Amino acid sequence: MEVIRLEATKELSRRNLRDFLIFDGNGRYKNSRHIQFLSDKAQQFLEDVKAGKSPRLYICMPPRHSKSETMTKKFPAWIIGNNPDYEIIIASYSMDLARDFGKIARDTYREHSRNGTGIFNNIIDRDKSAGDNWGISEHRGAVVSTGVGGSATGKGAHIAIIDDPFKNREDANSKLQRDKVWAWYQSTIRTRLAPGGGIIIIQTRWHEDDLVGRISKEMESGTGEVFDGIVLPAIAEENDILGRNVGEALWEERYGLKELKNIKKAIGSREFAALYQQRPQIEDGGLFKRQYFKYFDIDNDFIKTADKNVNVKDCFYFQTIDTAMSTRKNSDYTAIATFMCDREWNLYLVDLMLERLEVPDQWNVIKEFRNRYKLRFQAIESKSSGIGIIQQANREGMPLKELKADTDKMTRALNISVMFENGKVYFNKNLDKLFELEEELLKFPNALHDDAVDVCSYAGIVINDLIQNSKRYIRKFISV
Secondary structure, eight states: OHHHHHHHHHHHHHHOHHHHHHHHHTTOOOOOHHHHHHHHHHHHHHHHHHTTOOOEEEEEOOTTSSHHIIIIIIHHHHHHHHOTTOEEEEEESSHHHHHHHHHHHHHHHHHTSTTTTOSSSOOEEEEEEETTEEEETTSOOEEEEEETTOOOTTOOEEEEEEEOSOOSHHHHHOHHHHHHHHHHIIIIIGGGEEEEEEEEEEEOOOOTTSHHHHHHHHHHHTOSOOOEEEEOOSBOOTTOTTOOOTTOBSBTTTBOHHHHHHHHHHHOHHHHHHHTTSOSSOTTOOSSOGGGOEEEEEETTEEEOSSOEEEGGGOEEEEEEEOOSOOSTTSOOEEEEEEEEOTTOOEEEEEEEEEOOOHHHHHHHHHHHHHHSOEEEEEEEOSTHHHHHHHHHHHTTOOOEEEOOOSOHHHHTHHHHHHHHTTOEEEETTOTTHHHHHHHHHHTTSSSOOHHHHHHHHHHHHHHHHHHTHHHHHHHHHTO
C-alpha cells in the first residue's frame, strides 16, 4: 500500500509543479497562497510555450519570498524532467549567481532522475554536467547559465529565465547600467528564443526605469511585447491579485506585519516602497520630506528639541566637507557641515557653510572651521581639490578622514534619508543657510545644487560606519 501511495505521489509530482515542490521539499516545503499562485502561473506558462504562444511573464516580489526558489531553482528542473529536449537559459546580474541557480536546478533534477527518486525517466549527461551548462543524456535538453551582458553565443532556448538583472540600488540607479541591461535583453536574450519560446523575468523592483519598468512603458505605449505581470507587494494594497485584504502580509508565517514594519523602519519608506511594495517611487516622489525636518537650539550647554534636552557634554563634534573647483556663477559650492552626535546616534547640524572658494583658500577655511569646535574628526570627499587638501593636511600633521565618492549621489544619500525618516536628524533653527539646505533636500536629486545634501549624506555614512563598529567606538566615546 505504501509503495502504491509513493508511486501515486511521484506521478502527481511529475504532472504538477506544486506537488513536485512539496515532494522535493521532503517536509521542509512551506506552502502558501502566493507560492501556489506562482506554481499555477508557471505551469500555464509552460503549456503556452508548448502551444507556441511565445508567452511573456514578469514577477515582482519582495526579497526572501521564494520567487527564485520556485521559479529559477526548481521550475527548470521540473520543465526539463518532463521535456528532455527543451533548452533553458538562466540569467542573472552576475555569472556566479546564474551558475549557482543552474547548479541547484541540476542537483534537483539529479535527485529526481532515473538514478534518484525516479520521478523523471532520464539522467544527466555525464559529459555535460557542469553547473553552468548541463544536459540530458541522449536528448538535446540543456540548462545554460549566463550573466547579464554575457553573449550566450550559439545557445538557443525554449525558455529564458532572467532572475535579478540588477545587483543593487547603485546598479539600478545607473542609467548606463540600465541601458546595458536593456540592450542585452533586446539583442541577446530576445534573439536566443526558439519559435514560440517564452521569457520569464523575476525581479525585485529597484527603479522606475529598471527592466520591468521599461517593458511596462513599452506596453503602455503599445510599442512592445505584451507581458503577463505578477506584482505581489509584501503588504496588500487595493485590487490585490491574490484577493488579500488591504494591509495583509504576503507571507504572514515568515514575514508578518510586525516584521515588515521593522524592516520599513530600518531601510526607510523609499526603499521599502521599491523593494517590498514593488513601487519604485513613493507617491510624492521625494527622498527627503518636509515632515521629517526637526529643529533644535542650544541653551546653557543643552540641546533643546521639541521632545528632549541633551547635554552638550554627552555629544561629540565632527565635520564633513565637500570641496568644489570653481568660483564661477552657478558652479558648485564648497560645503562644510558641523554636526554633533549624541549617545543615541542622533545628529544635530550645528553649522553649515556653503561658499564658492578659490582652491588655494579652501585649506585655510577648513582649518578655521576646525578651530571653531572641539572636533572628534574632519572628513573630506577625496576628489577634485579634496585630494590635494588631504595631502596638505598630512604634511601639517592635521590628518583628515577620507570620504570616498565611490557610489552615486542617490545611493550615498540612503543612510541619512533613513535617519531623517526615523527622526534622528535635527537642524539648528538659527542656521544661516537653513533655507538653502531645506530647498536642496526637498528638490534632491533634481536641484541645481546638491552640496548641502552631499555633506549630510556623508554624515549618514560616517554614523552608519560608527554604529556597525559600535563596540570599538563606544569605548572611545565613553572615554571622552
